[in-house]
Amino acid sequence: METLELIRLNLLSPMVLAFVLGILATLVRSDLTIPPAMYTALSIYLLLAIGLKGGAALAQTPLTEFWRPALATLLLGSAIPLWSYVVLRRIGKIDIANAAALAAHYGSVSAVTFIATQAFLNGAGVTFEGYTPTLVALLEVPAIIIALLIAHLNLPNEQEPEENSLRRALHEILSGKSILLLLGGVVIGLLSGPAGLELVAPLFVEPFEGALTLFLLELGMVASRRFGDVRKAGFFLLGFGIVMPVLHGVIGVFLGYVTGMSAGGSTILGVLAASASYIAAPAAVRLALPQASPSLYLTASLAITFPFNLIVGIPLYYAVAQRIFGG
Amino acid sequence: METLELIRLNLLSPMVLAFVLGILATLVRSDLTIPPAMYTALSIYLLLAIGLKGGAALAQTPLTEFWRPALATLLLGSAIPLWSYVVLRRIGKIDIANAAALAAHYGSVSAVTFIATQAFLNGAGVTFEGYTPTLVALLEVPAIIIALLIAHLNLPNEQEPEENSLRRALHEILSGKSILLLLGGVVIGLLSGPAGLELVAPLFVEPFEGALTLFLLELGMVASRRFGDVRKAGFFLLGFGIVMPVLHGVIGVFLGYVTGMSAGGSTILGVLAASASYIAAPAAVRLALPQASPSLYLTASLAITFPFNLIVGIPLYYAVAQRIFGG
Amino acid sequence: METLELIRLNLLSPMVLAFVLGILATLVRSDLTIPPAMYTALSIYLLLAIGLKGGAALAQTPLTEFWRPALATLLLGSAIPLWSYVVLRRIGKIDIANAAALAAHYGSVSAVTFIATQAFLNGAGVTFEGYTPTLVALLEVPAIIIALLIAHLNLPNEQEPEENSLRRALHEILSGKSILLLLGGVVIGLLSGPAGLELVAPLFVEPFEGALTLFLLELGMVASRRFGDVRKAGFFLLGFGIVMPVLHGVIGVFLGYVTGMSAGGSTILGVLAASASYIAAPAAVRLALPQASPSLYLTASLAITFPFNLIVGIPLYYAVAQRIFGG
Amino acid sequence: MEIVSLKLVVIVAEAVLEHQLVSDLNRLGARGHTLVRAEGEGQRGMRVGGLEGGNIRLETIVSGEVADKIMTRLASRYFENYAIIAYQSDVGVVRGNKYV
Amino acid sequence: MEIVSLKLVVIVAEAVLEHQLVSDLNRLGARGHTLVRAEGEGQRGMRVGGLEGGNIRLETIVSGEVADKIMTRLASRYFENYAIIAYQSDVGVVRGNKYV
């Protein structure tokens, strides 16, 4: 009941409604298109903004508070790809390359889902730890590396990717723009402190929800173009894309609780665990595992899990946190 | 006298001056160019912003207030293309295709002229009804369809466009991005209400006039590139492009008064009637009436009527409204 | 000591840190790229914003205050290219075309360095004259013309550029977008006054530092790509790119003091003199002196002098101003 | 490497025609196309991006027969009233059967 | 469909040359051109967009004679000092007289 009310409130936010508008735009075959440069500008903005805010908050956080959640995050990033791979292979009967590819995506993280969660919590007046953007950066990388290693160990030799494309993929992940902007923002926020943040707040703090609205309009259009592939992907993947996030979300919230985070912070850790990457992971996987099919992993991540988390997941994980922290 | 003062004030707003700067930039053959992606981003922003504000206002409007002005708008959208066509054929001696094309443009509406009017009224401290963006959406479509039908009925068979290009034009109009973003914005604003609007106000409300300033800079450059064609278009079209807007503007204001709108709202209805489309109509007409010449209809709409309305028309129609409502 | 503290504070501003992040992004070969359309949008925004603010301030400045600093600016713009040329030829043993090209760059001005100075002074709570953007426009042109004339007079005939490319370069300079937007902004700000500025302040005033942060991120990447060329350019140019700015900066501050400017305004005049162009001058020089090597003049201006001024120069010239005004 | 000879057809046209041209190509037998946003100048004046939409540059690799059909369709349907040009040339590809 | 054979001349050059190259083309007899923004790498280093402006890719369909004039002009005026390349090839068009 309360959860439903949270879902309703979340659904009626301008951000989520813009996502729905983007879906509609594609369905009615509108000529609306977001120019690629605008998409890129928005994503640079959102990542840097998140980093800046997190960094300025980190400037006021004692390190003792931070290390437990950081460890929990690394644990999640290592465990999720492992068990996801097993589930995909055993239950889903999916081939090695595609199972590893999907494991990489679900072990990594979606920055926009994280951003939407911040907006949701802000809207609900719930506070959370300022170092959470750092957790995003921590969670992004390990799962991708682990999943690529799994593929490397399990694939027959002739199907293995060229050495140098593995190296390139690794470089892509570590120097990728999402990590660079997130961590770069954090460091800038940390060094320039609250005074520095205040200087740039009229661009990087206040219009943030509005920019997210525009970004989700585009994401709605992209997701919608992939809805046709959901049927092709089959029932197993549809289930996987919903059940695993819920599982990971609950585990994440619980780990947040155990490592001393607040209810808001635990919700965020839940969302991070539940979300699937669609920027860093696809780029790396495309290079290192070309035989895996984007119409499986991108469809699962973008057309199933992302909308689910955005609309249902975020309020759900928050409700779980309320329950855990409440009692 | 008062009208002149209003024109002076309007002319000295940053928005109108930016339009003039754009004209100058083209005249001195400056290398200034607005990247297409920036133009598109600004137009997406402006349309969505207008819709959001309108929707949030609509959330507080009783429906009984709305239906009369809506009807008046539809009436305008049906009548203007009819009489415009007759004037163009009879007095202007313009051929069927071009007359129908021009009728479509003058019967439809210019969203930016509407937006500039809002800025003007806000600047003058005049209030207006929140549902006016909905009127823009209502006025955009009918005139285009009616004008295309007129062409369809009057053109000799061999000159008629292919069936499927008519269908395509219709689809273009109804799913076009201006309608989608306007109505989409209205619905989002309506559903998320004033609280939702507040969340995104730092992007969609406050910087609005500034964004309009940048947009008008580009429009000035585009209009200016067409000034050379005004001479080719001839005196009749120059007169048409100024006299008809004034006529439509006065009728619009009057209809606003009659249907119970405020002075501000009536000014807006006047502007809507007076303005000529240069986004939705050209796209549809180009597909459905390819033999009509863009250097007639785009020049009339963009290089004659738009600058006239922007600089003289808006304050003029407001002065008319003051007169009607005053006495 | 105080100067070091100022440098430290400047270095820890989000703007300068973003520049450093841009450098890092290139060094780790990140896939981060700022879309050209975003770069152009930001530069249009920054130039127009500066102009608008300056114009609105100019509306409240008596002309008597303005003419002395304006004259000093023109003097700097004429003298700097002359002595720079001599130094480059005599001491640097650089050929005619390249010496003239460099003289054009150091005599002209970098708008972004100016903008960063404004942000620095605002941050330090130091006021300055509102007409300073007009000085930028005054300083941009003369040095380029003078340097091209020097080349014209000194180059052997067969090496001279075609007549019409000189004309084209001149047109490029005078109608170039930086001058157009700066002066256009000033005129708009002047005509629409403080009330007009207030209308567009949420876009053109408040988010200004944030936009500058994004712009400097891109500049860092561009500068960093040229660091490799610094070694090729040699020690002389490295020295030239640091010593001359300091010299020009001190002269500029002193001239500001003599012509009755405030400490803040004198700092700005110092920065203007010290900065080297990398937008207007390269475009004009490329057309009029094609045999000059961009990997000399762009590297000096962008990879040596700009970072030096941004990080060390601005606080240094302000310290000089404090010293002069203090005693 | 066996190189097969096919036709490359390039169309430059006003952007409003994008969807119509693409569906024409598909209908006439093209198995794919590549699109780039362009500016240009020709008989119908200067065309830049922004409000007026600019041009698109469409290219498609097809058999000689399909190339003919495309040229015929363009000539009969678009050449008279639209800003558009088209040209064809010979190109060599590796996987010949991918395109026909 | 009667196909006429003409020359396609493609120029890739640093963006600062845009207006000069276009006016050269017009002066030498080209009846139109198509322009696309590009990046690239060659002898004069990497060229991307943004502050440094990147490259433009200009193409024009002309008679063999005009193509020769264009190549000659480019070689004498630009090749030495600018980042620029040019190439020509044979293409077939429908409305031959549109281009000459």
Add this chain to the structure above:
Amino acid sequence: MEIVSLKLVVIVAEAVLEHQLVSDLNRLGARGHTLVRAEGEGQRGMRVGGLEGGNIRLETIVSGEVADKIMTRLASRYFENYAIIAYQSDVGVVRGNKYV
């Protein structure tokens, strides 16, 4: 104007391959390339810009020998698993030795 005949190789591929393809070209002997952002459609579905990255259109002028090497490399390394096409054609250039 002495015109030398060379090969133009055009590659259209998903954007994620940009750096790999460019380094392949360089390694195989290309002396430069030109890159344009593109959209497209083929066997592997529609490809537009934004989140999914769209396509790139790479062109390089090389000797016939290098062209062969490039085609061979593309076929063995990329054709099976990536959205990519490539074609070659004959072009004439002025400074023949600039490209080989």
